Amino acid sequence: MAQTENGWSGAAVSDGLPEAAEDTLRTYVMERLEAAKRVTSILGMAATDQKNRALEAMADALWAERKAILAANASDVRDAEAAGQAPARIDRLMLNESRMEQAADGLRQIVSLPDPIGEVVESFERPNGLSIERVRVPMGVIAMIYESRPNVTVDAAGLCVKTGNVAVLRGSRESLRSNIALLHALRRGLEAAGLPADALQLIERAERATVDLLIRARGLVDLAIPRGGPSLISRVVEEARVPVIETGVGNCHVYVDSAANLEMATDIVINAKTQRPSVCNAAETLLVHEGVAETWLPTAARALLARGVELRGCERTRQILDANGITSVVPAIEEDWETEFLALTLAVKVVANLDAALAHIDRYGTKHSEVIVTEDPAAAARFLARVDAAAVYHNASSRFTDGFEFGFGAEIGISTQKLHARGPMGLREITSCKYVVRGNGQVRG
Amino acid sequence: MAQTENGWSGAAVSDGLPEAAEDTLRTYVMERLEAAKRVTSILGMAATDQKNRALEAMADALWAERKAILAANASDVRDAEAAGQAPARIDRLMLNESRMEQAADGLRQIVSLPDPIGEVVESFERPNGLSIERVRVPMGVIAMIYESRPNVTVDAAGLCVKTGNVAVLRGSRESLRSNIALLHALRRGLEAAGLPADALQLIERAERATVDLLIRARGLVDLAIPRGGPSLISRVVEEARVPVIETGVGNCHVYVDSAANLEMATDIVINAKTQRPSVCNAAETLLVHEGVAETWLPTAARALLARGVELRGCERTRQILDANGITSVVPAIEEDWETEFLALTLAVKVVANLDAALAHIDRYGTKHSEVIVTEDPAAAARFLARVDAAAVYHNASSRFTDGFEFGFGAEIGISTQKLHARGPMGLREITSCKYVVRGNGQVRG
Structure with missing residues (x-):
């Protein structure tokens, strides 16, 4: 598989895998997505307190499992070096104790942010007596498709847990072992707080076709967010059949x-x-x-x-x-x-x-x-x-132009599209709303 | 070209036109979109007062040109009857004096709605003294893709003008003559208020490929809204490369x-x-x-x-x-x-x-x-x-679940997606926001 600088090989959709291999891959991705979907309502209805406990436990687990994580990361880094990757790219890939501490601290900082879920964004009463509230709710299942930095794995997991979203993470091939080790810890943290581990899913296969399967999974993925270079972003935008927030390119x-x-x-x-x-x-x-x-x-x-x-x-x-x-x-x-x-x-x-x-x-x-x-x-x-x-x-x-500089306390990317979110995206930008209507028997005349 | 009940023939993308014809079509659609893009900033910066005068003038022009519009509509209806269309469908297609009056009244009602553009949705100051406002702005160019009802033409035009958006309208083949006549009047109304006629564009070609050209025009179309039956909507969602708001299906x-x-x-x-x-x-x-x-x-x-x-x-x-x-x-x-x-x-x-x-x-x-x-x-x-x-x-x-019943005073469709707009969409839902940041020399440390 040809790799560009960003780890993506451009326009082609399929890996040209034999059909049987493609079926296996499809089955694998669909199983992950079905598992994600099954727990959306548990995450969506979890109390702020429980989500915060999960974030704390995720931070603790990252720190407790840092040896295994750093060992997995060392293997990823070794392979990247052997493949002759540029030093800047290897630096992005690399974890160490200090970066692990930062990642864990990042999760703890999310605890202190207000929970957007359940916020009544507006409420009004109609002349017929109907009371209508617009209430902030999770998106559901968010697929994050990103490149080599393993810290995105931790960030995205934390922001999704806080907003009651289920995260399906698809990092790059070269950070796969790091991500597997990180997810092991993060899922343990969820469980320690009584939330289902399946609320954090990692696609543990590096074939390009997994991206296409994710971004075409209408009804299973509520939002896809690509983060990375222009070739990744344009590929996701071109091939997606699920809603996408485009991030990044800034001239x-x-x-x-x-x-x-x-x-x-x-x-x-x-x-x-x-x-x-x-x-x-x-x-x-x-x-x-x-x-x-x-x-x-x-x-x-x-x-x-x-x-x-x-x-x-x-x-x-x-x-x-x-x-x-x-x-x-x-x-x-x-x-x-x-x-x-x-x-x-x-x-x-x-x-x-x-x-x-x-x-x-x-x-x-x-x-x-x-x-x-x-x-x-x-x-x-x-x-x-x-x-x-x-x-x-x-x-x-x-x-x-940055979520932290704007005071959002978090950033999941910078949207360059006009639909839904524009500019730095914090917690609020990965939520949706629904109308809650209360009546006493109103019918339409 | 095979027609389904909704006037769309399903999954195929191209009309199978000869290449030269496809080139001509592409040139035609791109010219319309370039013309639309050229006037986005004029519409976007137009004062509320001027937009309201345009809406009034559009209503007047519809009424003044009703004879020509009804004659064009009669030809559309005659052809639909000759093609053996169902009575319900012909009823949707048909205009008469009373429906023309309703359409003109609809435009006048939009005048009385508050202008969402320029609204400061939130504002805050950062510790470094930066003042940040989130301000409501138009989407830019909105492509409406819809089926036989010509009243959608008038509604969509009115809602787009009020929100400073440029509308590119693509109705069904069978309402084409009605829509051409309606657009003639609506564009006259814009000009009477000193706004460019090009802010309302009609795709005056009925080939299916025009839909694909519109929904793939990244950089020229900021938002596509399909309104119609499930086959139209799913085709737009499947084929679009521009942001889409999915409307409609309700089980x-x-x-x-x-x-x-x-x-x-x-x-x-x-x-x-x-x-x-x-x-x-x-x-x-x-x-x-x-x-x-x-x-x-x-x-x-x-x-x-x-x-x-x-x-x-x-x-x-x-x-x-x-x-x-x-x-x-x-x-x-x-x-x-x-x-x-x-x-x-x-x-x-x-x-x-x-x-x-x-x-x-x-x-x-x-x-x-x-x-x-x-x-x-x-x-x-x-x-x-x-x-x-x-x-x-x-x-x-x-x-x-309806924009009027919810008190929005307008409705451009009902969104069934979670991104951007969910439920009944009024004026606000066809706007975006931008961050306006004012400083006195701040740089990032």
């Missing part, structure tokens, strides 16, 4: 207006590009109003270059920087405006005005996080209203 | 508990089954606690039979009714528990207790609307908490 822009505080602009651009370049809320393109390009771009460019950023500039950018003795700017090509570099690379374009910046963002943005730096309230208001993105910023770094 | 149950007020139970069952049997919130199966089956079932059965309802009973039901001289009950087969009859047919089953009723609903329900009739508060509470459905009722008819 984010910082627009520095003619009325910007230029010192602030430099700080924000540096932060948005360099503080953690590998993540979706990092900036990928800088748009500069031509009114400040000549005065500010050289300063900004020097600061970025000093931090190891490669600049890819439009013609005007290169002229200005060239005239200031900065000659290392690569000519930007069309593709650069479209690319989520996820690296210390920044595309730079001089634009005639705010409208030109808006048009550029309309065309190339991925509706994730977009920033304007300006002291002009009218320009700020227009940008914030006009840009169609999950998060729009005035005078702040795009890096704040 | 709804009324459970009459041992502690029911039996007179109320009779009223509710009769209303839920017979008041309008062709709709999704009508009851399809009656579940009766064995404790009241002998006393109540004969009364209920007589009342239902007197209203022309065909009963399909389990063995126990038939024994009890037989012993009371009611011999017309058809033996229920497995399929009856699964069927949304949409007709004067009711499956009837005697169950041992509440848990048996819950298990039956778990297995056969479609998570639409479910009813318990009981005077026992504990049984009611358990049913309301335990049943996983868009709307759960205590002592009221399932027929209330």
Whole structure:
């Protein structure tokens, strides 16, 4: 099976397995899903207190079983090294005592978050006397499809337990032994609190076809959440027949207006590009109003270059920087405006005005996080209203698009779609609602 | 092209058109979608006042152009009659002056509803001084895919205009001339209020492939809503690559508990089954606690039979009714528990207790609307908490699951999925939100 950098081999649906093997796989996945479905109502009706006890017990079990978990992880890491994986990827895969402690602490932190389930979101009475409440309820069964980081296994399990959802986890092939060991501990924790172990399911098979089986299981999976690189996400979105929340791709822009505080602009651009370049809320393109390009771009460019950023500039950018003795700017090509570099690379374009910046963002943005730096309230208001993105910023770094930075206390991903959840997703975003209607014999006339 | 009762020919994706014809079709649909996308920000930022003026002007234009609309509709009706369509279907297709008046009034009623766009759903400040607002915004481009009723064209157009969404409408082949005439008027109305006519698009081609082109247009369609029979809905859900809200299928149950007020139970069952049997919130199966089956079932059965309802009973039901001289009950087969009859047919089953009723609903329900009739508060509470459905009722008819009955003032469909919208969908349910973040230079540490 061909592996891309992200562990997925692109567009094909089937593993090309012999039919019998495919049947066995289907039977296996369906059995897991049926087991998950059988316990949805137990999880859905569990009291906050019991769910919190389960989270504590899951944290304890992780710590108690850390030796077995770290041993399993060491085997995964050894194989990844033998396969010549990149160091960054191996680092993501690797667990150690400190990371185990963090994972367990993460579960304990979820205990302190308010339980969204049962919340009466709104209530109203109708003239005929019907009392109607909209009540927050679990989604049911959530399939998480993700890549190599085993900490996602623990996070997702914790967030699902807190929200009364049953989690079916499908991590990557290379973290399979780590995930099996983690799940052993997490399921023990559930049982210690009197909840069914089947509320946490791991797909213990690494064949690609298991993903397709999960995301096509209408009636058994209420929501699929892909977390990972663009190829994983687009494959899930393309092939899914169950509801999906799309996460992740962020081609984010910082627009520095003619009325910007230029010192602030430099700080924000540096932060948005360099503080953690590998993540979706990092900036990928800088748009500069031509009114400040000549005065500010050289300063900004020097600061970025000093931090190891490669600049890819439009013609005007290169002229200005060239005239200031900065000659290392690569000519930007069309593709650069479209690319989520996820690296210390920044595309730079001089634009005639705010409208030109808006048009550029309309065309190339991925509706994730977009920033304007300006002291002009009218320009700020227009940008914030006009840009169609999950998060729009005035005078702040795009890096704040994050469940923890927003104060949600948790994050299961960042949605870039408009349906259901948009932006950072915390506990609330993996719930649904139902209408509870109480009458005294009302019939419709 | 084979037509099913609902005007769709089932599972095949392509019309089997020659390649050149398919290219032409693709070009046509993409041109419509590009035109729609170009005006999204104009609609999205239009003031409430302007949108309301557009709705008024759309209503006026419908009335002013009623002769042309009715003439076009008469041609559609004539062809449908010539094709031997069922009278009920022709009735759904038909417009007349009174229906035109209703359609125009419907648009005027939308004027009086509050504009959800711009609503600050929540706002909070972070310790670092960032101010974060979650603001309601339009979805963008909504593709409506529906069947023969031309009133859906007017409704959907009105709800989309009010919410600043651009509507791309794809009605059925048999209502095409009616829809073309309606759109002519509706677009005139938009223009009269200074809004772009392109905010309302009709796909003026009846080839099936246009549906696939719409629901696969990622990046151009933000939401697809299918409205119609099960074959249309399941085809859209199966083939879509854009977010979809699934509407409609309702295999709804009324459970009459041992502690029911039996007179109320009779009223509710009769209303839920017979008041309008062709709709999704009508009851399809009656579940009766064995404790009241002998006393109540004969009364209920007589009342239902007197209203022309065909009963399909389990063995126990038939024994009890037989012993009371009611011999017309058809033996229920497995399929009856699964069927949304949409007709004067009711499956009837005697169950041992509440848990048996819950298990039956778990297995056969479609998570639409479910009813318990009981005077026992504990049984009611358990049913309301335990049943996983868009709307759960205590002592009221399932027929209330409706945007107007819930007081939303509008309805664009009834969602049976858990993502985004569940139950009756009004204006709010065709909006999204975005985070608006205001700072004074904050960067992430």
